[in-house]
Amino acid sequence: MLRNGKLAQVPALSPDNVTVDELTREFLIESQEGLDRMERCLTELEERPEDRELLAEIFRSVHTIKGTTGFLGFSRLEALAHAGENLLGLLRDGKLLADVHIISGLLALLDILREILRSIESTGLEGQGEDAAMLQRLHALQHGSSQGPGADSTEAPREGAPPKKKRTRKPKAAGSAAIVPLPDAEMVKPQEEIKAIEVYQAEPQTAQTRAVVNTAESTLRVDVDLLNRMMNLVGELVLTRNQILQMVSTDANLTVLSRRLDMVTADLREAVMKARMQPVSHVFSKFPRMVRDLAQQLNKRVRLVMEGQETELDKSLLEAIKDPLTHSVRNAIDHGIEVPHLRETAGKDPEGILRLRAYQEGSHVVIEVSDDGGGMKVERIRDKALERKLITRERAAQLSDRELMQLIFLPGFSTAEAITNVSGRGVGMDVVRTNVEKIGGKVEIDSRAGKGTTLRLRIPLTLAIVPALIVQSRGQNYALPQGALSELVHLSSEQVQTQVEWMEGAALYRLRGKLLPLVFLGSLLKQQEQPDKSREAYIAVLNAEGRRYGLVVDSLADPEEIVVKPLSSVLKRIRLFSGATVLGNGEMALILDPGAIATQSNIGMALEDDEPEVLDANLMDGSDEYLLTQSASEHAAVPLANVLRIERIPRTQMEWLNGMPVLRFDGTLLPLKDRTGKDAAASPEEEMTVVVCRDGERHVGVAVSQVLDVASGKPLNEAGTNVATRNAVLLKDKVTSIIDLRHIPALPGARPSHDDPVETWEADGVVEVLA
């Protein structure tokens, strides 16, 4: 659904739904919202049964439905809403105290109301249903009878057509001894109650109209289709702008205008994106009810804590995370939180805590589902995986705890003791991961035995515009979503021949000592029979749905923010492409689907998360990572720890200060070392790559021809001594010089940034020359 660029929408809004007229549609939307609000409030009410505001809110929702239904002639709805309203009236006026039976009864009412609304939405009619039991239950609750629908102490309510006058349906037996009085309240007399009911009928209406007027003044309902169209048009505008920006260079006026166009477009894009944003509370709001029902069903005690509900996310993404999040919450209650007596034995509060937390982190929204339950038991996960033959015994013995935990994302995995109707059908975590990765997100899991489990869903802020790296194969452009990309490795033509190893037709590359399966894009797309071994290539190391592999491409272009366009059904069948896009230069590019490529190439699950091992390895042999660059024809390296960022800028931006090359960045001056060995005046159009590094406190730039790779290097000892040379390192089995950042002269007037006595002569020297 999302791939088509279409959004799920409230069916009531769909224009082809001819059975429902405008007025009814309006009513449906309003009622659904009201019921959602009511559901939220009801679960809260369970904790604070005396909260008058909550009661008033619930009352208003039901009252609105009742008011409008009579007008539209929906008699079932009216009768039910009326019965609910009577009960709520008593609660609101403090005549009754909301207990678990009353709340269950009201929730059951809510479900029936929803069902009727759904029926109206699809057929235009209320449909047939037996409401007598429900009406009776509500009636019984009014009288303090908590047996629910089975209670026969009350008179049978009328069925069919609603009574002409509301008055006739006022509870007649209200004065009977069945009312549960508040602890310190007096028994209520019938007359008082009737008065009270009349009062509440007058008051909330005004409150409600007030609320409606307020929101109507500042908000507007917009069809999702219209928003999609706007987003699409903005995407077009962004593309057109990109093309204009690439062409403009000669006319100064046009440059100014295009800058303005650039700014306006960016603002417009932001505004439209903002219009599509909805707070995550839209999804969160259904959880209190779900958690309550699940906990009751499983005889567990769970307190739901929700944080960051105001965090906003694109509407389509919000739709897309609904299911994964529901799965995760179910899992947490079913598998995570223990039953009360087990918790007590473990010395924990018998009431478990389920925490839903949303927050923004850069261009992502993180949603955490954490419980304070038993945590994941790695032994059980291992046993289960063995039992289901998901891994071999030998493999299992090699895996670390962390790696074992990742097994729960394998399809067909479930550790639930018994298959309950809540979860444990073996669909779950793999579905969660697949769904989240489909929208460019990531799932992480963190668990400590006895302490609990945290599941983290990392969701991009928006779907429509995706950062991607443009790669080339056989002269054609392809867009590779950055989300799946973990690193890039450059291979020169001789490295392609020596370092790509072949095992019976399968290409492999040793990435930090581990074999990485390679997929040649050209061969995959059947553009060439055999991978070309005589040309340089790049390996894009991808991580897709837990599968790790290297995609070999001919060359790289710049990263770009792309607007995803859906493909027609015929082309979708190829499966390797998730869409197409128009690049800034006007060319088109197909968007590669890393997950589908992995599937097609039979890439298996990578259970090892090799990053921590790399850290360990580095600690052991004392090697550091270096950024390998090419300056003129020579290779040189910068310690990766010192690298702040890499920029590509036109050579003309380089300026000279007292014979020293400098760059201006946001009003600051960056001393530069030009190692490109080219004359700026000779080729002003050309771009250069500047590696911005940290050198003590100051920042310096090193201009190089190109950045090649990141590699870990071993220090070299000078022969006969035990002292490591400072200016050279062994990188990829080659002695490579290290660019000494401290040799880049300080800016005139700048305080020398080093206290190192060996190097101060350098800075002093410059000061002397200037003085």
Added chain:
Amino acid sequence: MTRALFQQTVAQDEPIEMCSVRVGQTLYGIPVTSILEILGKPAKQGVPLAPGYIGGLVHYRGEVLTTVSLRSLLAMPAREAMEDILVFEGADGYFGLLVDEVSEVITVLHTDFEGNPSTLDDRRKALFAGTYKLSNALLVMLDPERLDPVRLAEAAFA
């Protein structure tokens, strides 16, 4: 679509406007009313692994338009030069038809129409709707419905 059109014209005996296009030596005709737009030689992007009849992708009004190559459908060699594109609405959104060149609009009468000759090969029989006898040539009638990529995919056209 075209069938309905025929019936209408039979009843009214009105002239039909056909957009004529050239592919190789043959002149083809497509009812003007079924054409949404004509794109003059736009840049197109090939799609690896796509069925043979897919001519590539073209940027069209903010969307990506899938095109069908009449040349590949007729098993003719690909053309080096840029091709014109006719845009139609199909079962699965818009699609484009790549032709060598779009030429003038020709008015034909239903009385000049004849079905496909039995000697035509099966592939062409499936694609062509018949022919109009012009004074100096034949105008091969194309039915956009038969050229819809969704339908071609079902018919397993290679």
